Amino acid sequence: MKLLLLCALFFIFKTAASQTASIDAFYTSPETKSVIFAVKKELKITCNVTTSENADNIGVEWRKEGKLLSEVDNLKNRFTLLTQGSNHTLKVTETTNHDAGNWSCGVLVKGAVQDTENIFVATTIAVKIKTENINVVEEEKLRIECSVLGHPYPQLSWKIETGYYNGSVSTSDERITVEDYVDESGNTVEDGALLIEKVDKVDRGLYYCIAQNKYYSQDLGESTSMVRVKDKYAALWPFLGICAEVIVLCAVIIIYEKKRNKTELEESDTDQSPDQKNTPDHGKEANLRHRQ
Structure with a gap:
């Protein structure tokens, strides 16, 4: 009887031990184990589960900052879970900067966590x-x-x-x-x-x-x-330019006025009659007539 009990316990222990599972994530950057997303667009994290042949009752749980997603208030009604073969995907919509941080996916065998993968989620810049x-x-x-x-x-x-x-x-x-x-x-x-x-x-x-x-x-x-x-004197150059223009304009006016006055004097001398010129002979004739 004791031998039969020992064989049963050994079989149960061996069966439980052989039901193993592991989990890995698909990263945007494998070097830093991070997933990158753009704010206001969809955040998608995919984890792949590998199990032994006889493993059953396999599940995946998701956490953010150590809390189950159902316990995170700002994630309510924003995430969905999809399963396709051995791939398990989490999708988050209407993302914000607050969605960046430490996430994890864990594989469950008969309700117990057997393996966990940590993922750092960051936004694009x-x-x-x-x-x-x-x-x-x-x-x-x-x-x-x-x-x-x-x-x-x-x-x-x-x-x-x-x-x-x-x-x-x-x-x-x-x-x-x-x-x-x-x-x-x-x-x-x-x-x-x-x-x-x-x-x-x-x-x-x-x-x-x-x-x-x-x-x-x-x-x-x-x-x-x-x-x-x-140039630190840039504001001064327009003022100096205006002053130079005024000086040049005044000089042009002065030169023009001088030339005009000179021309008028020359024209007045040219227009005077020869009989009216004050010559010595003209003065003598006037005196003779006066004496007569």
Whole structure:
């Protein structure tokens, strides 16, 4: 009897042990084990289950930040579960930045979790320099801010194509600095602002803000701004030009008036009769007539 009981227990134990299952996910970026999605579009995560031949009662459970999806309030009525063969797919609609984070799919054998796969979900990125065309006066301060979207925040870098600098901005350059700033939403944008304390004419050119997804190297974004540097005396040149025009105009008027007056005098001398000229002979004839 004891032998029969031991054989039964051994058979049950062996059968249970042989019912194994494992689960793997399909990643956008296998290197970082992450899935990337675009905000307001559909998020889809697919996990594949591998089981032993005699395994039955197989199931898959989904969690976000350690909670079952049914316990996450902002996911209600937004997700659906699909099964096609060994592939189990989760679809989430009307996505937002809050859908990014730590997700997991776990395979269940007779209600018990046998294997779990962790997946980090991140959003695609977007980058934009706030001002596409910047005009700055020579020796004034230049500041360019780059706004970004994405969760988690992407990695930012700067590139410049000017007469002074051509290439990626290095922290070793004393004239050009990169710093963090706080955006309108109160979020800190790391390396989001580029500064030049005293702009020179050689600083005119193209400035690039480049963003890269930390979890997916192929997700890149770039925004460009054209910087024009004005001469610090630029406002004075129009005034000096007006003054020069006035001086030239006055000189032309004066010369014209002088020439006109001279011409009038010459014409008056030409028009005078010879009999009326005051000559010595003319004076003698007048005296003789008077004596007679």
